[in-house]
Amino acid sequence: MSALVLDSVEIKLADKPLIALTEEVARGDVLTLMGPSGAGKSSLLSFINGSLDANFTRSGRVMLQGRDITDLPPHARRVGILFQDPLLFPHMSVAQNLLFAVPPGAPASERKALVTSALETAGLSGFEERDPATLSGGQAARVALMRVLLSSPDALLLDEPFSKLDTARRDQLRGFVFAEARRRMLPVVMVTHDEADAAACGGKIIRLAEESA
Amino acid sequence: MSFLAAAPGFAIAILVLPVCCGLLATILPAFGYMPALGGNTWSLGPFEELLAMPGIGRSAGLSLFSALITTLISVTLVAFFVGGWRGTRSFARMQQFLSPLLSVPHAAAAFGLAFMIAPSGFLMRLFSPWATGLDRPPDWLILNDPLGLAMIAGLVIKEVPFLLLVTLAALPQTKAGQFDRLTQSMGYGRLSGFLFVTWPQIYRQIRLAVFAVIAYASSVVDVAIILGPSTPSTLAVRLTEWMSDADLALRFVGSAGALLQLGLTLMALAIWLVLERFGRAVSHSLRAQGRRLARDGAVRWFAMVATALLALLVFSGLAVLALWSVAGFWAFPDLAPNALSFDTWNRASLSLGGPMANTLFIGGVATAVATLLALACLEREWRTGRTGGSRALWFIYLPLIVPQVSFVFGLKVFFLLIGWDATMAAMVLVHLVFVLPYVFLSLSDPWRAWDPRYASVAAGLGASPNRLFWRIRLPMLLKPALVALAVGFAVSVGQYLPTLLLGSGRISTITTEAVALSAGGDRRVIGVYAFLQMVLPFVVFVIAAAVPALLFRNRRAMGGQA
Numbered sequence: 001m002s003a004l005v006l007d008s009v010e011i012k013l014a015d016k017p018l019i020a021l022t023e024e025v026a027r028g029d030v031l032t033l034m035g036p037s038g039a040g041k042s043s044l045l046s047f048i049n050g051s052l053d054a055n056f057t058r059s060g061r062v063m064l065q066g067r068d069i070t071d072l073p074p075h076a077r078r079v080g081i082l083f084q085d086p087l088l089f090p091h092m093s094v095a096q097n098l099l100f101a102v103p104p105g106a107p108a109s110e111r112k113a114l115v116t117s118a119l120e121t122a123g124l125s126g127f128e129e130r131d132p133a134t135l136s137g138g139q140a141a142r143v144a145l146m147r148v149l150l151s152s153p154d155a156l157l158l159d160e161p162f163s164k165l166d167t168a169r170r171d172q173l174r175g176f177v178f179a180e181a182r183r184r185m186l187p188v189v190m191v192t193h194d195e196a197d198a199a200a201c202g203g204k205i206i207r208l209a210e211e212s213a
Numbered sequence: 214m215s216f217l218a219a220a221p222g223f224a225i226a227i228l229v230l231p232v233c234c235g236l237l238a239t240i241l242p243a244f245g246y247m248p249a250l251g252g253n254t255w256s257l258g259p260f261e262e263l264l265a266m267p268g269i270g271r272s273a274g275l276s277l278f279s280a281l282i283t284t285l286i287s288v289t290l291v292a293f294f295v296g297g298w299r300g301t302r303s304f305a306r307m308q309q310f311l312s313p314l315l316s317v318p319h320a321a322a323a324f325g326l327a328f329m330i331a332p333s334g335f336l337m338r339l340f341s342p343w344a345t346g347l348d349r350p351p352d353w354l355i356l357n358d359p360l361g362l363a364m365i366a367g368l369v370i371k372e373v374p375f376l377l378l379v380t381l382a383a384l385p386q387t388k389a390g391q392f393d394r395l396t397q398s399m400g401y402g403r404l405s406g407f408l409f410v411t412w413p414q415i416y417r418q419i420r421l422a423v424f425a426v427i428a429y430a431s432s433v434v435d436v437a438i439i440l441g442p443s444t445p446s447t448l449a450v451r452l453t454e455w456m457s458d459a460d461l462a463l464r465f466v467g468s469a470g471a472l473l474q475l476g477l478t479l480m481a482l483a484i485w486l487v488l489e490r491f492g493r494a495v496s497h498s499l500r501a502q503g504r505r506l507a508r509d510g511a512v513r514w515f516a517m518v519a520t521a522l523l524a525l526l527v528f529s530g531l532a533v534l535a536l537w538s539v540a541g542f543w544a545f546p547d548l549a550p551n552a553l554s555f556d557t558w559n560r561a562s563l564s565l566g567g568p569m570a571n572t573l574f575i576g577g578v579a580t581a582v583a584t585l586l587a588l589a590c591l592e593r594e595w596r597t598g599r600t601g602g603s604r605a606l607w608f609i610y611l612p613l614i615v616p617q618v619s620f621v622f623g624l625k626v627f628f629l630l631i632g633w634d635a636t637m638a639a640m641v642l643v644h645l646v647f648v649l650p651y652v653f654l655s656l657s658d659p660w661r662a663w664d665p666r667y668a669s670v671a672a673g674l675g676a677s678p679n680r681l682f683w684r685i686r687l688p689m690l691l692k693p694a695l696v697a698l699a700v701g702f703a704v705s706v707g708q709y710l711p712t713l714l715l716g717s718g719r720i721s722t723i724t725t726e727a728v729a730l731s732a733g734g735d736r737r738v739i740g741v742y743a744f745l746q747m748v749l750p751f752v753v754f755v756i757a758a759a760v761p762a763l764l765f766r767n768r769r770a771m772g773g774q775a
């Protein structure tokens with residue numbers, strides 16, 4: 001069974017069609033959207049995670065792990081997102097950022113252990129008390145990835161996630177993100193400008209036409 | 214209905230209802246009808262009496278003239294200063310220098326100015342006797358001059374920092390930097406390029422604030438009592454006297470006068486609209502001729518020097534005022550008192566307690582309610598995705614554009630009818646009417662500028678809207694929220710007329726006491742009260758800055774050191 005189903009999704013802005021598609025993304029697979037900059041690609045991600053502005057008209061359904069999430073509020077969808085900026089919460093330490101993401105319920109020691117091992121995975125052991133503003137771009141991006149993974153989402157959205165990094169770091173982080181997503185069998189939808197991103201992930205690529213920009 | 218859903222309606226009610234009730238309760242007695250005051254018949258009697266008052270035409274003319282001149286000087290100075298110096302290091306320094314002036318209540322600034330420019334003031338001492346040859350204060354009418362020039366100066370020193378702040382808030386929404394480079398590359402001067410291209414975009418955004426300045430200046434009471442003419446006084450001052458008079462018959466004349474004041478303010482606004490058209494026409498004509506006006510050095514420097522002098526004048530005035538409060542014997546033309554003593558403070562402390570407690574209580578409650586409401590409205594706006602748009606902005610500016618004197622009189626009558634006169638509840642409510650707009654205006658820009666992607670990220674992590682608000686948005690915006698709180702408190706501390714009228718002599722604050730002292734002319738006691746008036750908001754601003762700095766001392770992106 002496909003993990004993420006986009007069923008006859010159509011998004012319009014002021015009667016101008018931006019995007020219309022039906023797609024299925026299996027667990028551990030990546031669906032890539034490419035095309036000129038414009039509202040089309042990112043508005044699909046907003047439609048999936050429930051943050052689409054009221055000015056857009058939309059139709060179609062989003063199914064995630066068999067649940068219809070189309071009408072759920074954003075926080076109940078279990079859809080994580082990464083932007084090109086890491087967007088670590090600036091008033092929290094690295095550990096506080098990660099603890100914010102860990103679902104409630106588990107005892108404090110267990111939650112802390114999750115954070116420690118996540119930082120280990122990211123190669124950032126001992127970074128718990130650091131101020132996010134003191135991290136390098138690559139470090140912050142890895143913390144952001146660990147943060148979204150710790151919230152154990154059912155799907156991952158990537159909104160041009162590597163475009164602000166230099167080439168060497170970009171390749172490194174890209175490999176890390178896709179490996180982690182695959183390891184957790186997450187369906188991924190990625191929006192990008194970068195052919196290399198699309199090539200690296202190995203999934204289906206949809207190229208949006210110029211008009212839909 | 215939840216608190217959030219109710220908040221916008223509640224806020225609009227606070228902004229609109231008192232103005233409407235107040236206006237209604239002004240209109241009725243103005244036409245002779247107010248059974249509570251013994252007026253049972255409709256008549257034009259109050260207006261006839263009003264027009265028969267000696268010097269009423271001159272009073273009205275003074276109000277109109279001083280409002281327009283004040284606004285013209287303030288707007289021009291701000292436009293030329295920002296245009297001529299934006300982006301320079303001196304501009305940044307001046308901005309830092311001017312911003313604390315915002316928190317100084319009008320009355321305190323007016324006292325400071327009076328202490329500087331009075332015939333026995335600090336400036337005269339500075340030049341006496343070596344330059345002026347005077348060893349006694351001259352018998353000149355510098356304060357309370359018949360043309361109201363001192364009063365205009367007292368208003369300009371407060372309106373320039375206010376207009377500068379709203380201009381700077383509007384600036385990022387224009388592409389000022391790029392337009393500057395473009396116009397200068399075509400050979401336009403720094404100032405002319407700005408005035409031709411960027412200023413019209415800014416002015417469109419700050420127009421309501423300019424209207425508020427006109428309305429305020431045309432109906433101001435405290436500054437006019439301290440610095441304004443007295444033979445006759447401005448219309449608003451005379452209205453206040455009639456309304457506080459024991460002779461109830463004068464209330465009818467006062468109500469008629471309050472309507473005249475409303476008409477006068479509308480007239481000032483109408484004249485301003487004509488001036489706007491004139492300004493646009495001149496600008497258009499100069500642009501069409503392609504006039505570069507590149508040699509603007511003298512004008513730019515004039516704007517800088519005038520702004521700097523203005524700030525210097527207020528700050529030295531406040532310092533002199535503080536000095537007077539601890540002065541022993543201080544003869545003219547000595548620059549400093551012979552001795553320092555706390556006698557005045559000791560004497561004043563006997564009667565300070567009540568006004569001080571009232572100031573803190575009223576300001577504290579009104580500000581807390583206003584901040585809560587503003588936060589709730591903005592949160593509601595965020596969650597529903599619906600902004601009130603430009604209509605909401607008119608609601609917010611309504612209490613700032615309808616002159617205080619015109620509806621606070623009526624409001625007093627209204628409160629008398631329902632038995633709320635001289636109660637703390639009425640006092641907090643009427644302060645709220647004026648505090649809420651400023652709190653909302655100062656909070657809404659940073660709130661709306663907050664990066665919404667943080668919300669997407671947090672929702673993706675499973676954070677509910679409430680968790681998002683308490684854990685992410687409010688902490689990230691704690692600094693502007695506390696600044697808004699401090700702005701609100703400063704506005705409350707500065708309220709003179711509503712406090713005076715609704716207090717009915719039973720509830721007084723530091724501000725009403727300070728202004729009441731101005732007639733007596735005891736500089737030492739005035740110094741004490743005006744100093745407190747200036748210090749209270751300042752302390753709250755310091756706390757507002759210290760709390761986030763302390764909480765986030767290890768967070769560089771939050772302004773910390775780490």
